[in-house]
Amino acid sequence: MNSNSKSGPATSYDIARRAGVSQATVSRVLTGNPKVRQELRNKVMEVIQELNYRPNGMARAMRTSRTGNIGVAVSRLANPLYPELLQVLGRMLIHAGFRMVVWNADELNEDAAVDAVSESRVDGIIMTTATAASTRLYETLQTNAPVVLINRTVEGWPCDQVASDNRGGGQAVADYLVRSGRLRIGLIAGSALASTIRDRQSGFREQLAILGRPLDEALCLEVDHFSYKTGFEAAGRLLELAEAPDALFCVNDVIALGARDAARHRGVDVPGKLWMIGYDDIEMASWQAFDLTTVRQPLPQMVEKAIELLLERIDGGTGEYRNICLPNKLVIRGSTGWRTQGQ
Amino acid sequence: MNSNSKSGPATSYDIARRAGVSQATVSRVLTGNPKVRQELRNKVMEVIQELNYRPNGMARAMRTSRTGNIGVAVSRLANPLYPELLQVLGRMLIHAGFRMVVWNADELNEDAAVDAVSESRVDGIIMTTATAASTRLYETLQTNAPVVLINRTVEGWPCDQVASDNRGGGQAVADYLVRSGRLRIGLIAGSALASTIRDRQSGFREQLAILGRPLDEALCLEVDHFSYKTGFEAAGRLLELAEAPDALFCVNDVIALGARDAARHRGVDVPGKLWMIGYDDIEMASWQAFDLTTVRQPLPQMVEKAIELLLERIDGGTGEYRNICLPNKLVIRGSTGWRTQGQ
DNA sequence: CTGAAAGCGCTAACAG
DNA sequence: CTGTTAGCGCTTTCAG
Numbered sequence: 180m181n182s183n184s185k186s187g188p189a190t191s192y193d194i195a196r197r198a199g200v201s202q203a204t205v206s207r208v209l210t211g212n213p214k215v216r217q218e219l220r221n222k223v224m225e226v227i228q229e230l231n232y233r234p235n236g237m238a239r240a241m242r243t244s245r246t247g248n249i250g251v252a253v254s255r256l257a258n259p260l261y262p263e264l265l266q267v268l269g270r271m272l273i274h275a276g277f278r279m280v281v282w283n284a285d286e287l288n289e290d291a292a293v294d295a296v297s298e299s300r301v302d303g304i305i306m307t308t309a310t311a312a313s314t315r316l317y318e319t320l321q322t323n324a325p326v327v328l329i330n331r332t333v334e335g336w337p338c339d340q341v342a343s344d345n346r347g348g349g350q351a352v353a354d355y356l357v358r359s360g361r362l363r364i365g366l367i368a369g370s371a372l373a374s375t376i377r378d379r380q381s382g383f384r385e386q387l388a389i390l391g392r393p394l395d396e397a398l399c400l401e402v403d404h405f406s407y408k409t410g411f412e413a414a415g416r417l418l419e420l421a422e423a424p425d426a427l428f429c430v431n432d433v434i435a436l437g438a439r440d441a442a443r444h445r446g447v448d449v450p451g452k453l454w455m456i457g458y459d460d461i462e463m464a465s466w467q468a469f470d471l472t473t474v475r476q477p478l479p480q481m482v483e484k485a486i487e488l489l490l491e492r493i494d495g496g497t498g499e500y501r502n503i504c505l506p507n508k509l510v511i512r513g514s515t516g517w518r519t520q521g522q
Numbered sequence: 523m524n525s526n527s528k529s530g531p532a533t534s535y536d537i538a539r540r541a542g543v544s545q546a547t548v549s550r551v552l553t554g555n556p557k558v559r560q561e562l563r564n565k566v567m568e569v570i571q572e573l574n575y576r577p578n579g580m581a582r583a584m585r586t587s588r589t590g591n592i593g594v595a596v597s598r599l600a601n602p603l604y605p606e607l608l609q610v611l612g613r614m615l616i617h618a619g620f621r622m623v624v625w626n627a628d629e630l631n632e633d634a635a636v637d638a639v640s641e642s643r644v645d646g647i648i649m650t651t652a653t654a655a656s657t658r659l660y661e662t663l664q665t666n667a668p669v670v671l672i673n674r675t676v677e678g679w680p681c682d683q684v685a686s687d688n689r690g691g692g693q694a695v696a697d698y699l700v701r702s703g704r705l706r707i708g709l710i711a712g713s714a715l716a717s718t719i720r721d722r723q724s725g726f727r728e729q730l731a732i733l734g735r736p737l738d739e740a741l742c743l744e745v746d747h748f749s750y751k752t753g754f755e756a757a758g759r760l761l762e763l764a765e766a767p768d769a770l771f772c773v774n775d776v777i778a779l780g781a782r783d784a785a786r787h788r789g790v791d792v793p794g795k796l797w798m799i800g801y802d803d804i805e806m807a808s809w810q811a812f813d814l815t816t817v818r819q820p821l822p823q824m825v826e827k828a829i830e831l832l833l834e835r836i837d838g839g840t841g842e843y844r845n846i847c848l849p850n851k852l853v854i855r856g857s858t859g860w861r862t863q864g865q
Numbered sequence: 866c867t868g869a870a871a872g873c874g875c876t877a878a879c880a881g
Numbered sequence: 882c883t884g885t886t887a888g889c890g891c892t893t894t895c896a897g
Contacts, residue, residue, distance in 0.1 A: 188640075188665075190874055201884045206876055214882055236641035237589060238874035241580040241889055247643070248591075248623070256612075257805070262605040269599075269626045273634065278643070280591070281624045283612045291616065297531075298579035300590070300621070322531075407809060440810035462600070466750060467783035468811040533890055544868045549892055557866055581890035584873055 189232045198226040209234055249277045249489065250301040252292040254284040254308035254331075258405060258433050259461040264307060264330070267482045275486060277302070284308050290315045296324045303489045309333055310372045325492035329485040330476075332374045332502070339488040341481050341503040345375050348474040349382025349428075351509045352456050356426050357390045359515070361454060365398035365424030367413045367434050369405055376430050379458055379474075383428060398424045402434065410437025411444075418445055418453075425453060426515075432457035432464050432473055439469050439514065454515040470513035477505045532575045541569040552577055592620045592832065593644040595635040597627040597651035597674075601748060601776050602804040607650060607673070610825045618829060620645070627651050633658045639667045646832045652676055653715045668835035672828040673819075675717045675845070682831040684824050684846040688718050691817040692725025692771075694852045695799050699769050700733045702858070704797060708741035708767030710756045710777050712748055719773050722801055722817075726771060741767045745777065753780025754787075761788055761796075768796060769858075775800035775807050775816055782812050782857065797858040813856035820848050 191209070195202040200219055207215050208223045215223075226232070240246045249272050253261040269279045280301055282292045289308060293315045295301045303325030309316060311333050320326060320337050332340040356364050364387065371377040387394050400417060402409040410429060417424055418441060429435035435457025442449050449455055457464055460475035484503050534552070538545040543562055550558050551566045558566075569575070583589045592615050596604040612622045623644055625635045632651060636658045638644045646668030652659060654676050663669060663680050675683040699707050707730065714720040730737050743760060745752040753772060760767055761784060772778035778800025785792050792798055800807055803818035827846050834841075 192874080202874090203876085203884060203886095204882095206874095207883085210876070216882065219883085233637070233640040235584075235874050236638075236643035237580060237584040237587070238889095239876075240643075241578075241584045241891090242874080242876045244580070244889075246580060256605040256609045259602065259605070262599040262602070265624070266599045266626055266628060269624065270628065273625075278623055278634075278638065279625075280621055281608070281612065282616075282622075283609055285609060285613065291621075294576070295579075295621065297576040300579035300583075407805070411810070436809070436811075444810050462750070463806070466779070467754070467787050468779075535890080545891085546868060546870095546893080547866095549890095550867085553892070559866065562867085578890050581873095582892075584875090585890080585892045587873075 188235075189230045191232075191234065193230060194223060194226050194232055197230070198223045244299060246300060246302050247277055248280050248301040250280045250282065250292045250295050250304035252282045252284065252289045252304065252306045252308050255405070256283050256285070258431070259463060260432070260459045261307065263461060264478060264482070267478050268305065268486075271482055271486050275490065289313055293319045293324075296326070297322075303327075303493045305329055305485055305489060307331060309336075310374070312372060323497075325489055327485050327489045327492070329481055330375060334374075337500055339485075339492065339501050339503075341485045341488065341505070342374065343476040343481060343505045343507045345378035345507075346382035348458060348476075348507050348509070349379040349384075350386040352428050352458075352474065353383045353386035353390065355509060355511075355515075356428070356454070356456070357387065357392055359454075361426035363398060363422060363424045363426070364392070364394065365417050365427045366394060366400075367410060367417075367427065367429040367438060368399060368401045369430050369434070370401070370403065379430050397422075405431055405433050407433055407437035407440070410434035411441045412437075414438030414441035415445070418442065418447055423447075423453075426456070427453060428456045428458075430458055432459040432461045432471065435471055435473065436463060436469055439471060450513065450515050456515060460510055464510075465512065472512045472515040473510055475508045475510050477507055480505050531578075532573045534575075534577065536573060537566060537569050537575055540573065541566045587642060588836075589643060589645055590620055591623050591644040592829075593623045593625065593635045593638050593647035595625045595627065595632045595647065595649045595651050598748070599626050599628070601774070602806060603775070603802045604650065606804060607821060607825070610821050611648065611829075614825055614829050618833065632656055636662045636667075639669070640665075646670070646836050648672055648828055648832060650674060652679075653717070655715060666840075668832055670828050670832045670835070672824055673718060677717075680843055682828075682835065682844050682846075684828045684831065684848070685717065686819040686824060686848045686850040688721035688850075689725035691801060691819075691850050691852070692722040692727075693729040695771050695801075695817065696726045696729035696733065698852060698854075698858075699771070699797070699799070700730065700735055702797075704769035706741060706765060706767045706769070707735070707737065708760050708770045709737060709743075710753060710760075710770065710772040710781060711742060711744040712773050712777070713744070713746065722773050740765075748774055748776050750776055750780035750783070753777035754784045755780075757781030757784035758788070761785065761790055766790075766796075769799070770796060771799045771801075773801055775802040775804045775814065778814055778816065779806060779812055782814060793856065793858050799858060803853055807853075808855065815855045815858040816853055818851045818853050820850060823848050 191205040194205045208220050272279045307330045309328045326338045328340040332342045369376045400413045457471050457473040460473045464471040464473045534548040535545050537548045551563050615622045650673040652671045669681045671683040675685045712719045743756045800814050800816040803816045807814040807816045
């Protein structure tokens with residue numbers, strides 16, 4: 180019925196011709212420029228509807244040098260913390276008028292994300308996964324690319340960073356355990372490369388020391404990556420000890436869930452014989468099967484702040500780099516406390 | 523040291539000038555055009571390195587009308603099936619030279635994804651989440667947009683579709699339960715809008731009927747959405763029945779995990795008193811705490827096929843729409859069987 | 866093999 | 882208020 184001259188989807192020229200205006204006017208109504216007579220605007224809109232026209236995003240992106248894409252690099256989607264983070268990020272980014280491009284560290288190191296900014300395929304990136312070892316990223320930062328680090332941070336790097344008080348979280352756990360009279364406190368630790376993990380551990384250790392109960396290294400195990408399986412195995416080994424721990428802090432929830440199941444597997448009563456604490460408060464921590472005491476990070480606030488900072492940079496903001504640290508909260512559940520102690 | 527004339531990142535012209543060649547030649551080496559003398563190629567590469575040049579992705583996308591982005595619409599990242607799917611998708615897309623743009627159905631209906639194709643912001647989309655109610659999507663399909671449906675499909679729609687044999691999975695569960703002599707078989711069902719759920723349920727019901735043991739509707743509950751919580755509650759109600767079920771099929775794993783915890787909460791022995799079966803085989807199904815019998819979908823194969831089909835369409839393929847149905851597999855674990863029956 | 870030249874579809878001055 | 886005119890940075894004929 181309305182097949183245009185050429186093939187392919189309609190362009191703003193097609194609209195212009197059919198509406199009897201200049202292409203510039205079409206562009207004006209597209210971008211919401213107010214100085215277009217209502218009459219013309221209506222006419223143009225009509226034709227747009229009629230031809231079911233959609234402006235070509237690539238052309239627009241090229242002109243404006245804005246893609247509307249924000250890249251997000253996450254570390255292992257297998258850790259439920261990251262889907263939770265993505266969910267919040269996706270919601271807030273869409274709300275801010277952006278799309279979310281996702282890279283999973285499993286598939287490719289963060290270089291892919293970094294490439295995307297350098298090639299202007301995304302307007303900025305949010306890294307959840309940065310460590311001091313991210314050299315490509317570091318180089319890119321020198322070019323003032325809009326990058327914000329969330330969750331994991333790297334001290335001294337020239338970019339905005341948002342984290343929660345992991346050190347304080349670790350301290351709170353130590354406080355709680357000692358105050359509750361736990362005697363053989365264990366730790367399942369991880370690589371100190373990730374700032375989150377490092378800070379939790381050191382906060383925990385330091386506070387134990389301050390309280391006069393320094394960590395017994397025999398009760399401390401380090402896993403090489405974070406998964407249910409590694410947690411399960413590490414806890415298994417700890418529970419085999421002659422002098423097994425009566426409390427176990429795991430540097431994140433995934434580890435803790437594995438550890439909790441190791442206890443279940445061996446018939447170790449939690450919290451009767453063993454208290455367990457995780458970190459992150461992923462959804463499953465609250466499930467009946469685990470009922471895990473943990474430290475909750477303020478994900479929504481972190482994400483909100485991160486996006487705010489990123490958008491400022493994208494809009495050309497050039498002030499000092501900010502380092503945001505948000506408070507978090509010890510959430511006490513059934514894996515600690517005396518509820519079933521009678522067992 | 524090497525600050526160019528203008529501001530902003532270097533362009534292919536900057537490279538050309540500095541290398542003493544034409545801009546076209548730079549473009550040729552960028553696109554790997556073989557007919558460039560080795561000597562010139564080297565010189566150009568050198569300058570590219572030196573200026574740390576990266577071709578502008580937007581400009582390239584506009585010229586080639588290829589963005590290198592594939593959109594993926596998922597339904598609720600809160601269901602671990604989707605992160606698992608994303609992980610596979612991300613890996614395989616990157617391997618195929620694409621980036622993955624993610625939309626979560628929570629944040630915005632799939633219209634956003636559909637918009638992105640119409641605006642050529644992505645080269646194609648993979649929908650995991652389509653239902654017959656997706657009208658915008660349906661309209662877009664008429665324009666031959668490269669779209670493939672994975673997981674959830676919609677019969678008769680003009681696009682490629684990839685699913686696993688959900689009906690067969692439901693039948694297998696029914697078979698297994700009846701063959702094992704379960705007497706009061708229950709079902710936690712969901713909305714029939716999603717093809718996956720619909721097929722599992724109908725396969726299950728039909729097979730029960732065929733075996734002469736039609737489903738007792740008193741033991742069937744439908745949840746309005748899929749979450750741990752709804753599963754927990756639904757199972758709770760079923761377990762309160764005077765004649766409670768001795769086997770419970772849940773149409774997906776998340777529901778089943780909630781149901782399993784409801785049993786735990788009430789002290790109902792699984793599998794001693796109650797057998798439980800889920801669907802999807804998400805990672806947690808295999809965890810000690812759940813040890814859930816379930817049906818495993820062949821995610822990697824599904825994704826591989828979906829990407830293959832999508833790329834064909836993107837490359838202009840115009841053959842008949844294909845409807846792929848892959849086999850899946852009943853995975854038997856501790857939530858069924860007689861291992862602990864003595865209890 | 867290499868350079869010159871023509872746009873991709875859009876936005877944004879700049880005139881009128 | 883509206884039309885004309887330039888490009889954004891790249892790929893790709895088309896000559897040479």
